[in-house]
Amino acid sequence: MKNILGRSLPDYIEGYGEVKAFEGAFENMGEVTTATSKVRPGIPGQSKLLNSIEEALDAVNISDGMCISFHHHLRNGDYILNMVMEAVARRGIKNLAIAASSIFPIHRPLVEYIEDGTVTKIYANYMSGPVAEAVSMGKLKYPAIMHTHGGRSRAIESGDLHIDVAFIAAPCSDDYGNINGLYGKSACGALGYAVSDAQYADRVVAITDNVVPYPNSPIEISQSYVDYVVKVESIGNPAGIVSGTTQITKDPIGLKIAKTALDVMISSGLVKEGMSFQTGAGGISLAVAAELREYMKHHEIKGSFASGGITGYIVDMFEEGLFQSLLDVQCFDLKAVESCRVNQRHMTMSASMYGNPHNRGAVVNKLDVVILGATEIDTNFNVNVTTSSDGTIMGGSGGHADTAAGAKLTIIVTKLTKARLPIIKDSLTTVTTPGETIDVIVTERGIAVNPRRTDLIEKLKETNLKVFTIEELKELAESLTGAPKSIEVTDEIVGVVEYRDGTVIDVIKKAL
């Protein structure tokens, strides 16, 4: 069968199950039922402290076929996934499903566990590095299942993704499992991606290198949800956990794109008192924030909130009063961690509150403007941020599809060509985010507006901005690079890309 975007899908995928085809961004929004979980009551006088991961594996009775989960707040500095997997593999456990919110190059040891059958399923919102490459090569027994950040919490909260044991890297925990990510040598800030895991897993193990006196404060994940606390020497490498600073691009092309993106935002009428805004940590995205900052200051505009992964740059805008609050699912740098510690209006949020399409209203629904990137865009405005043009997994939605669906104005900022390949194509290697949720593409050569946004097209006509059709932009790109060759793929499905509502927006096939 084909889904509404014309992507060919099987009816059933081994290791995944029945395929529900994507039908549109808001077509699967009926009443849902939340999942159950099993809870072993905590009895007065019983300690939750364990001395080792080994003890924790005994306590949770780790067994073949279980699904175990991890969060990615320690990013490329995370030691926890590798430590747990090493201990698990040593026991000869097989057929595990790993539900890691994201997978980074540091998780390279997982490749071996994929190859020897310790791990046969992977769920992730983002993957890069050796594990992503191994999956792309078809080494994993079953296809990897790629979620969005909001979609992962939806899957957990609906029971589509049942977690037997959640292992939660905890930069700061007391002996009864009250956790935050704000203090200690492995401080990473908000722990938003771990919250649904804690709430819905049958067993929850906090692993920490920083046990503080009871009760910890603040409490992002409550003792109510934590079975065990394991003290280890180190949960991560600070150098990989947060970058010291985040940098605005200095590339003149990037700066030009950023300036144009601001012009589009202004033309839309959304840059005004009370506006809300999200942008990523990439160089061009931050440059858009810089443009917005100057404009807001000059025009004395005070926004309501900025959201998402939070950078020091956004913290600066917050501290200048340009945003009244920050809603933070993940801190990108040390300045964001520090702000989250000290400022009450710099609030953490769960991934569910951030982007779950099936709760009673996520933060993305309140966004005015989001600035996003793209690896490929097709002429229907569909976007790929999951695979490179050779078919290798090198990312994933993260919050891309969530914010695009929620925001009033979704702008893709990108150079028209990358590595001598055009960004705009007739057909994508993989669809991550549906075009109906993308409003404008901004490149250095000009912009394209989604034809659905006739209101925006009218507004932009009154400006000096170079507005093209997406086909024109595509031709412009191809005139610079030549038409790209489409990659050849096999029939073997190595990944399933779930839209945030749990339908399948695409599958990833092994490249030839």
Add this chain to the structure above:
Amino acid sequence: MKNILGRSLPDYIEGYGEVKAFEGAFENMGEVTTATSKVRPGIPGQSKLLNSIEEALDAVNISDGMCISFHHHLRNGDYILNMVMEAVARRGIKNLAIAASSIFPIHRPLVEYIEDGTVTKIYANYMSGPVAEAVSMGKLKYPAIMHTHGGRSRAIESGDLHIDVAFIAAPCSDDYGNINGLYGKSACGALGYAVSDAQYADRVVAITDNVVPYPNSPIEISQSYVDYVVKVESIGNPAGIVSGTTQITKDPIGLKIAKTALDVMISSGLVKEGMSFQTGAGGISLAVAAELREYMKHHEIKGSFASGGITGYIVDMFEEGLFQSLLDVQCFDLKAVESCRVNQRHMTMSASMYGNPHNRGAVVNKLDVVILGATEIDTNFNVNVTTSSDGTIMGGSGGHADTAAGAKLTIIVTKLTKARLPIIKDSLTTVTTPGETIDVIVTERGIAVNPRRTDLIEKLKETNLKVFTIEELKELAESLTGAPKSIEVTDEIVGVVEYRDGTVIDVIKKAL
């Protein structure tokens, strides 16, 4: 049948169901499964704001037989329960179950709805005033079900108590349902009793007199859980919501009891660095806090936390550094509300985190000492705080049974006689809290120690404290008052008293 305390129970109670007999405070602590709830996803662009309670009743499709819930943080100043019930009754809805965390004299209008069949079931952790009297007289069609604070969240989270619609009085909310109780003319502080309702009800309606710009901060109940926000003129009468100040008793007998209670605490060895403590807002309980305060200051002891309903007096101790943190399920006065606003280590907690015996470990489990009151005590140390000696409901456990079960040392402070009746009796009118969780009774004439606590008895032998057997204390009391007449009751069950684990510890029978 009889439960382990010898209380006669039927096997089945109409309107309640099968009776699971209480078997001991920690006998029903096996693995449990959490409940499901139904969620209607919040779609981008849809407003949650409604203009009236009428609109909310339409939106949630209020129907015969539903269970609707309320929290009691506005206490005897609460307008919400009455406002909602008036609108519901006007529609001719019948057979509603009301799950109110507590019911106060202000809820008198409920009596009429009980009489006309609008309401046929009530769940509450505490009841006083006209509704309690009406229930005691057998006016409610089915027996009222009395929970503990922790037991109510257990019941909700297990599905034993399924809430169709939660109406949440919200002193401070934004238009998307992020709620706190800290700001506005109806500020009441922590909203701990409403959290499980929000998490597990099928529909959640916030009712507020204070809509603030999005996003509200801090967020105690998240937009993720709230379907609708209704703006009304006033949600409560500030004079009834929080008392201006809480007062230590000036009665010399009360002060003597308090001094003795401190002596017991000291003798137990628990008054030391890192201690945790809970006491109520009553005059003698506060006097115990005052004694403890002086002792801690004099001996330079720094405690870890105080918990429970928090009073200004406890805030003073916190601000003096006698406790490092407060864990607050409910603010008793304005000073506590103010502290909760400004001090990060004055943390709110849900009723589940506070006392649910079936989560992975509640705060009560970490308590060293709790000071509690009693209406009656029997010679097995069982305590009644639910009914008066004439059989009328005039209270309920609240956190009584939860803290007693959790704390290392549970002390009952009480005068030996009240209103010329002895406190200690052979048999209780109603059992609220099992004797196995009560350690010491402190009266003005002397103390009695639970024989189970041989360790404590040994320690107290080394002091000058007058230690009696509970039988001796009973005789002492009776020598002052004469033996009390036992009340005569009918066979009609008007209330079911659930222990925190969901078993039935007693039933309340209609008095003759």
